[in-house]
Amino acid sequence: MSDILVIKELHAGYGEGDILKGIDITLPAGRVVTIIGPNGSGKSTLLKTLAGLLLARRGDIVLKEQSLRDLSPPRRVRAGLSYVPQEYNIFRNLTVLENLKIAREFMADRKMRGGTAISDELIELFPELPGKFKARAGNLSGGQRQMLAFACALTVHPEVLMLDEPSAGLSPKYMTDIFDTVKKVNARGVSVLMVEQNAIEALRISDTCVVMANGHVRLTALANQVLEMKDLHSLYLGDAKEEAVAS
Amino acid sequence: MLQTAFNGLVTGIIVTLPALAVTLLFGVLKFPNFAVGSMMTLAAYLVFALNVQLGWPLVISTAVVAVAFGGLLIAIDYVTFKPLRERGSITLMVASLGLGFVLENIARLAYGNTARSFAIELARPFRFLDIRMNREQMITIVVSTLAMLAMYFLLTRMPIGRAMRAVADNPALALVRGIESPRIIRWTWFIAGMLLAVGGVLIGMDRALEPPMGSSYLVAVFAAAILGGLGSPLGAFIGALVIGIVSELATLVIPPNYRIGIPLCVIALILIFRPQGLFGQPYIRK
Amino acid sequence: MKKLTRRKVLKRLGAAAALPIAAPFLNLAHAQGASIPIGVALPFTGNAGAYGPDMAEAAKRTAAKINSAGGILGGRKLELFIEDSESSASVAANLSQKFINVHKCQALVGYWGTPEGMSSRPIAVQNKVVLMVSSAANAITEGDTQGYVWRFQMKATDWGIVIGRAVQRLGFKNIGIMGLQNAFVLPIMKTVEDQMKTAGRTVTGSLIYNPEQPSYRAEVERIFGKKPEAVCCFGLLPDFVSIMKEVYRGGFDSKVIALSIMADAEGKFIEAVGPQVAEGIRHFQPMPDTSAPGYKKFLKLMGAPDDRVYLFPPNTHDQIAVVAMAMEKAKSPMAVDWSKQIIPVCNGPGQNIDDVVDALKLIRAGKPVNFSGAGSTCDFTPNGDQLGRGMGHWIIQGGKNVFVEYAKP
């Protein structure tokens, strides 16, 4: 099974120093990969660099044999890479429906531009949204906003969906909903690359787990193996030994 | 009293178009553009060239210049503001100040300082409930209301409008949602250019055409945009009307030559009590 | 823009090319044959920008006429340095410094606006150089100017007197007054107001407006709204065009009395507002006595049709002429000497002369002269004010300025 997204030797950062000091991750097609690690390990920076909001200094990002390195963020979205940031991930002054329409309207060269109706497939995934179409996105609750952001990222039918701590700050009810939705979306053939704080929930629905610490990939292992590790805590803090079994 | 209020309405209406342009540009580019006044002056002189020197009717010359001026602003943005896009609003503001001097003096270079007018017949007013109204004021009211409706339709119904509001709301997210920001910025300049061109013509019809005509409106235009809430087009429209009426009515109380003080006090009051203005959203810090 | 004939361009190029090279040597070589520098500061930009060009042309032609007739002080040529004062005081002050220190001028002429005159006054008096202005504000010649400041224009208050009398003659019972916040407008307004009160006429309203206002609706509403029989409006061209458009479209029908610098400005007002808005506007302006022989010669010098009325250019012609004659009489280019000869040359007693070249011949022959120039009879009071200037009174009918009368204060 070929890999859909390959990250090679990626270096990036703000100002002088590099936050990503050579990252290698491969996302197999149709799989869910969760990245865990302490704060400041560069998880969010990685997603921002993949999305194109931050320029990669060295290394490459290949999506289905196509290098994204010198593509602008909108071009990357067209190439099939969609991204849900951790915060400020919806247009607060636009209505829910407008948020959903925005992404589709600018898929100029993709056939799915036709018709502004939101595909019923999406409505089935996010039952709560149709009732709120007219509402101002800023007035939604935390969970609803996350759902909306998720839905917007999916309207462009991406190959790979990147999520930056989707469950952050959510009530338990919405947390399980989010992870169920990720599973359903993955079931439909969308590969998922997820950064998550509460590792246990995330790893349950993931295939592979990547542990990052201060700009390096410390460990790549099967999610369930990582789950059984007793000193997950230490792993989590990044001083893990390399005894994990390569996937 | 009623007549002064109506005069205020007319002054306010003239301010709506440039105020709309300022709000649109601020929404997308995140800096107040100080060249707005001289842009109106230059556009008015371009219309003067077609209308008086080539003898075209005013309406056609305005339409032609409005479209051409939109394109011109895109080119100017490409040369002036695009290289400074990431440099913070102060640098952009100072650049817009410099641009303002350049545009105003291009008009002065070409046409000198003498006052001029468009080739339109001035007509006696007609009376309505003992208020005197003249043809130009009627045209002004109709034109700017149409412009406001067109803007409203554009921003709410049309994809371009939605995208512009999205870029204004959250530029980074807009990129990641597939919106080509450069294209949206070009559209914003084009629409602002048309608004400013028509605004310049309305000013030229109302008073004489002279190089400083645009910049004399600058403080009032900013006051209107801020009162309405920077970034909110509906706010700019209402803000302009309020500024116009309040400053004309104030002349019954204070000496008329201090009229410019009124927009200034409005700005100060707004900043103290309600910085996001009547309709604006609180200014989120990135 | 006026076209520069080939000959004139060559002449200016010659003069200009000489400047940078000659400048360092200029002040050393005051010997025989060196040219006599005269500084000319005129507004080519700013709110008085419309009046500079013709005044400069008059100065150039007068100097050329004197030079071609052999110059003065034994064949020395007059050399003009013409600069743009931008209707601004600080620019004019810098220019005056430049004329005195760089070009070593002993005579500064032109100075149309009051700000320019006021800022250059202390500089001229301090450096003992003659300053000739054509601005109206009284303050220019007030105080001790040690005979270095001369006004080739009517005093602002005299304008007010003439206009006030005309208003009474025209039989207006009540009038409104509005004026631009400007040094020479305020004295006119005050004098007209005082005249109205003494003549028992009522002033329904009086207000002042700023230059470059976005709109003049409130001012027009307040003054014309009271429906006085006539409104006196004093200001400059740009504001007057806006005001009259507002008055016409507001349906007001009070008669309007204004100054020619705003209601004519070499035809630019009628061009801007159109004949029917300008219909019936009366405007006054100190003007040369067009019947005077000196003015007729000036018209020929300018190569203009004989019905052409120049308002300001004759002043610069007279200024250059008086400088030349005074220097010739004092037999010295130094202002300290010839400034005392201005009154004898202009007021006489002596033979009445209206052509500068003939006057120079007589002066060289040692005969007393009483010069009367193009702009006026050129008679001065000791502190530099000009006497015997009259004001023209026109009314705009059918898009044309119809001359009504010539009135003296």
Place this chain on the structure above:
Amino acid sequence: MISFLILISTVVCFSAILALALNFQWGLGGMVNFGMAGLYALGTYSCALLMLKGGANTFFATLGAMAIVAAACGVIALVTLRVTEEDYFAIVTLGVGEMLRLVALNEDWLTKGALGLTGIPRPLGDVIAPEYYQYFLLGLSVALLAGTVWFLNVIARSPFGRIMRALREDDVVAATLGKHVLWARVRIFAIGGAIIGLAGSLHGFYYQYIDPTQFSNIVIAYAFMAVIAGGRGAHQGVIWGAAVVMVLLEGSRFMKDLIPVLDSDQLAAIRIIIIGIGLILLLVFRPQGFMREYRLQVNFK
């Protein structure tokens, strides 16, 4: 020719002081002041009126003028900065500048309006003979310029100066430093105001006659041009910037004599166009101006 150069250098001196004030407020303090023309007028008029009406001697009148403009700037900063960012600050200062100019033009009971104030006394004006006075005035201006640069350098190196540079880097970071940020910025703007007052007083002493037309918003363009050409933050650079701008401005008067084909009114418009375009080009290609900031290499946000 020499005395003309002396006079022009005097003008360069007090224009440089004005540019230093702008540089201090904007370059180091991060607050852009578009009301420069109005505040400059306030300084000149206050100094002149203190002498003509208040009978103060030139020294106290200058101090008075500096205090008045500093107070005005403090109030402006207090009203505006308490709430919002520099976008609004620029607009408010623009409005205040316009308002001050209008007051100077219309309150003729105080400022004699368009007629302007004449006969402004000069420091030691009666003691020094007129023909040598210009040398003294130049010396005084250079001394005051040097004093201003020294004073600003002292502040820039002091702890207060370090806070200022932090403020300039990023308001968000600065905001987290808590309440005294506002007071630091008010003080910065007020100190800048005092320097504007000094420049204004010198303007009065030089021209001896002031009227509203001298304070048009071209003054703002020159000050910004000088600061940007000089490189924001570097005092020495700003002085070079002011000199370059003045030479460009006064020099173009000679241009008129060399290119007679151009009419003077076209030339005046061209000169301002050059200044405007120069402003933009400098911003685009030489944001850090021609001089390094004396110590640390700072990249702007």
